Amino acid sequence: MDSVFPITLTLNGRTVTHDAPQRMTLADFLRQTVGLTATHIGCEHGVCGACTVYVDGRIARGCLMFAIQAEGCDIRTLEGLADDERMQALQKHFHARNALQCGFCTSGMLLTAHQYLGSQEEPSREEAREYLSGNYCRCTGYQAIVEATLAASDELAAKAGCKDEEAGRAEA
Amino acid sequence: MKAAPFDYVRVSCFEEMQEIFAAHGDDAQVIAGGQSLIPAMAMRMARPSVLLDxxxxxxxxxxxxxGDAIRIGAMARYVDLRESALLATHVPLIRDAVALIAHEAIRSRGTIGGNLAHADPASEMPAVVQALDARIDIRGPEGQRSVPAAEFFLGTYAVDLAPGEIIVSVTVPKAPAGRLSGIQEFVRRSGDYASAGGAFVLDVENGRIAAARLACFGVCDRAVLAEQAAATLVGQELAALDPEPAVKALASEIEPTADLHNGPATKRHLIGVLTKRLLADMVSRSGKAHG
Structure with missing residues (x-):
């Protein structure tokens, strides 16, 4: 049995401390120790992207980091984005376009698409495909996933446009 | 797919690191970004007893x-390289290379020092630092030293680092006026390691190539400089560049090694095709820049 060590990090905005073995990955830590199971574990060697989480504001592979390395880090998982407008738009369009079958890859896809839409003013199909290429889906193909990502982007842009207009009217 | 047990130590000074190396020797392994080491540990191809973070x-x-160069700290991550205004201005080849490395979720963690110390023969950065004539700055129990990138890579996953030594930085000379650089690779899927790739630098003076450095990756047992191929380019007029002598020289001077998917003959063919394409692309981009 491995001995365990206390790990303190910021998880979805709250400071938490849990004990974990030194060789436990961040992905296993989130699922088994903390009980947050939106983060999935597929290949366990950095290829599939199912375990994608935010580490200090950027997406990373949860299986390519030991939990003990995350001491002091700011970790955000899909659960922590439940009230996020961009994530809600992505979830809505993934649902509307059947951008999943078994759902195993979905949380990783959502996190990756979330960072992509947050980092680009004007997302393009080609860029979205390149960005999502680090996440494997073994059942739907990628067409609907890319479509849903771009549709969410359009909806968010339209909403932002309305807000700008309202702000303009308020100023006038 | 779980790593074997190890002791984890986050060292806070070089002296502490040296003490651990002295006590554990080769059983101690440095971890930087971990994007190559952790998969190797998960597959039990690496089983360090002590992990030094x-x-x-x-x-x-x-x-x-x-002044004359840009010093990149070993723990600079790929996203830092891509977003650095200094590198974009003075060494754009590095930024161009990052776009080809793995995927965004890997680029956020992987480091240049970790990449170079790991020395995967199909990785981009070992070729890029050779094309740029960079120096690898090393610190170890005997003090500091600095090695030209072209002498640092000794073979597959083998570099000029003695036990207890780590890379502390990479010093890259600023590009002189008139420099063209480019990187291309053949990959089976976006983000994969290259089946064959090239990172090329041409220094142009008065429309003629004054110096050339052609680094190839994914072809041999390590990233290599094709010096004879580069020599065929020197003196040529850029606008009328003939790549054929370079392709011919390249085919005879390199010794391709097979990977899982391609044999040596395929690799020799691919690097020839890539050399022509990349040179043509560099020439065409220079025409656009000036015209």
């Missing part, structure tokens, strides 16, 4: 202007 060591991060 250098993320907290002082002086390993940052990208600085040192």
């Amino acid at each position: 250098i993320a907290g060591l002082p002086g390993l991060s940052g990208i600085e202007d040192t």
